[in-house]
Amino acid sequence: MTSSKILPAMPLLAAGLVATPALAASVTITIPQVKVAEYHRPYVAGWLEPVGGGSARTVFVWYDVKKGGREPGTKWLADLRSWWRKGGNTMKLPANGVSGATRAPGSYTVPIPANLPAGQYVFKVEAARETGGRELVSVPFSVPAKGGSASGKTELGTITIR
Amino acid sequence: MRFRTVLIAAAAASSALATPAMAHRQWLLPSTTTLAGTSEYVTVDAAVSNDLFYPDHVALDPAAVKVWAPDGSEGKVENPSKGRYRGTFDVAIDKPGTWKIGMERSMIGGTFKLNGEQWRVGGRRPPMAPGAARPSGAAPAGAAPAGAAPARAPGAPGSAGGQAGGQPMRMVASVAEIPAGATEVKLTESLSTYAIYVSADAPTKGVLTPTGKGLEFDPVTHPDALVSDEEAQFRFLVDGKPAAGVKVTLVPGGKKYREAEHAQELTTGADGMVRVKWPVAGMYWMSATTEDAKPSDKRASARRMTFGSTLEVVAP
CATH class of the missing domain: 2.60.40.10 (Immunoglobulins)
Structure with missing residues (x-):
């Protein structure tokens, strides 16, 4: 149903046999451990915005996919308020290859779409945690691939584009 | 107060x-x-x-x-x-x-004069104080049918408010109730x-x-x-x-x-x-x-x- 293309970082490195063409970029997202009494895995969305304008493109969104009933997991997607405004509010979810379940603290690598026109982009990652905080991290990058890295302070760790 | x-x-x-x-x-x-x-x-x-x-x-x-x-x-x-x-x-x-x-x-509200007295048009009517004097012929507050008023004799427009602080508050509910003899009609x-x-x-x-x-x-x-x-x-x-x-x-x-x-x-x-x-x-x-x-x-x-x-x- 929501067969996401998200792979843990380690196996991807192991699969380094494939010659990486210039466009096959990926983004690695770190969800930090937060030591609080009541912890819930954050909702996290990643999208890219062309610097010169144009519509945003959602690359992944992790939320409580399975929760249905009177208060479905989709109810809190609007808490990812920047992503919601930049495209989340027009998406049909679940979306194949884009939506997935929430992730435990750790690092996750997600491929960036290979068919991006050459140019300058900003990759944005937003995390919102129930009874917790919300954070937005922006990483500028360009196609053909020139990576970058930025770190969040509370809800997100290092975001790296390779 | x-x-x-x-x-x-x-x-x-x-x-x-x-x-x-x-x-x-x-x-x-x-x-x-x-x-x-x-x-x-x-x-x-x-x-x-x-x-x-x-x-x-x-x-x-x-x-x-x-x-x-x-x-x-x-x-x-x-x-x-x-x-x-x-x-x-x-x-x-x-x-x-x-x-x-x-x-x-x-709404349309404002003032007019009738027989030298200032009247208000529109706005909310204050509650009638018990036993408050009404001009003769005035209907109880809110009961005056709009449209019937212009036919009434000057001096008895639709209704009137109670007395507040000793000052008479004279008021009609709508433009339709302004009597024919009104002067200095100022409406907004x-x-x-x-x-x-x-x-x-x-x-x-x-x-x-x-x-x-x-x-x-x-x-x-x-x-x-x-x-x-x-x-x-x-x-x-x-x-x-x-x-x-x-x-x-x-x-x-x-x-x-x-x-x-x-x-x-x-x-x-x-x-x-x-x-x-x-x-x-x-x-x-x-x-x-x-x-x-x-x-x-x-x-x-x-x-x-x-x-x-x-x-x-x-x-x-």
Whole structure:
């Protein structure tokens, strides 16, 4: 149903046999451990915005996919308020290859779409945690691939584009 | 003393939007303006107060509220309740797009003279004090059928209010009740709209389509897509055309937790636009007012128009 293309970082490195063409970029997202009494895995969305304008493109969104009933997991997607405004509010979810379940603290690598026109982009990652905080991290990058890295302070760790 | 204050406030509740000088502000405060999915409710507070958004003065009656769904159909006010200081109600936001929730009001008010005495037209009638003297022939408050009044002999217009503070308050409810012998008729038409906007999923503009009548909000930046670090552009129209010189006041809520009100006073340019920079994220009260000499009733000389809203501005 929501067969996401998200792979843990380690196996991807192991699969380094494939010659990486210039466009096959990926983004690695770190969800930090937060030591609080009541912890819930954050909702996290990643999208890219062309610097010169144009519509945003959602690359992944992790939320409580399975929760249905009177208060479905989709109810809190609007808490990812920047992503919601930049495209989340027009998406049909679940979306194949884009939506997935929430992730435990750790690092996750997600491929960036290979068919991006050459140019300058900003990759944005937003995390919102129930009874917790919300954070937005922006990483500028360009196609053909020139990576970058930025770190969040509370809800997100290092975001790296390779 | 206290009683009088409340009376004035009640009048303010109905006509505050027509009289910008009046300090009391009418407001609706939605629990949110942005919802994911169409199985949610928004719950709304409704009140009149000086400080935003503290219901500490007069409740607004949810009975005056209408709901416009994104597809143009009428929505429903559910669980209405009017408390001491605050009205509340819920609206099921069960269709995708932007909903409008609010009040529209138009009235003609003013004064005239009859046999040397000053009379008021329109506004809310104060409650009749027990045993208060009425001019002979006057009907009990609220009972005068509009339209029947002009036929009545001068000196006995539709109705009269009670005595307050020893001063006679003479009043007719509407223009139709002004007797034929009235002189110095000074009337102003007041049009006021107060609306909030709530979006389920992507915002839409259907409920923001101008009707071409009176002062209207024609935002370039959608009211449900306001961000504190992005300038918002709002256009105002009068009778469908961009209106210059409209005074727009924006006040952030939560004054209790800061030193100043931080109100912004802006004026629309020739293109009818104001460009708004937000000092902080939060809920803002907005009131736009303008005046012209194009009332719908020939006997009125001026038209006052107000549009108000509560806007949610999110942090980036």
